[in-house]
Amino acid sequence: MTDTSTPESSVSEATSSEAPASAETSEETKKSETVTSESDLFRQSEIAADYVEGLLDILDYDGDIDELISGGRPMVEVVGGRLQPLVGQRGATLEALQELTRLAIFRATGTPSRLLLDIGGYRASRRKELAAVARNAVEKVKEHGDPVRLEPMSAFERKCVHDVVNAITGVQSESEGVEPNRRIVVRAAD
Structure with a gap:
């Protein structure tokens, strides 16, 4: 099993056990965690977009790639013509590409991702x-x-x-x- 704690989380755990945090400090921490979380999600969508762009280049497909965050999860949408082969029958190829993209994110960040990949508006x-x-x-x-x-x-x-x-x-x-x-x-x- 891999240790997923970061030095920052160890420091915050040590700080919280040494001195009681005020309500104001607690609110600031929550806001900071939310910002970090959204920046992490955006980073995941950037990694995914780069990975998908590389795949499109290798496969010689043209498509515009949009990165976004929706419902608390990173999303990458690929829009363009001739993309049906990347969706596959009942979305099977799309699901496989989504899993590969999630693995690329995990490899880059060490954190599992809930990335949602959509191609050609299939989803x-x-x-x-x-x-x-x-x-x-x-x-x-x-x-x-x-x-x-x-x-x-x-x-x-x-x-x-x-x-x-x-x-x-x-x-x-x-x-x-x-x-x-x-x-x-x-x-x-x-």
Whole structure:
């Protein structure tokens, strides 16, 4: 197991155990940690963008790369034509590229990343499709009362479905099974 503590965290731990911190100091520390956290996220998105740009060059694909932070996680979006091969069937290639990019971030920072990679707007369009699948499953559950098992999905896809189902009263969802056959079951709420 790798020690992930930094000299800065050791110093702050020692300082906090030696003298009680005032409420004002505590607030300053929280703000500092938030700023550091956002700067770390931005650094991760920069590393990811550089890595993806290198891949595009090697593969001879053209695309514009946008770096951003959304929902507390770094994101890289690649926009352009002819990018479908980088998405693959049902996003399989995109998921693999995302994992490779996360590994590049880990190698550079020593910290795991929750980077979200999107290519050609695939994730946004897939979210819309999955919302329709979720609403359809909810309608079936409300109409017949029987649980509905959906097809196996990636973690990204399952989260999209869970978010839609959890926003509707009277139903609930849960994941079952083991990757790569993990799926969602939608049923009436207890």
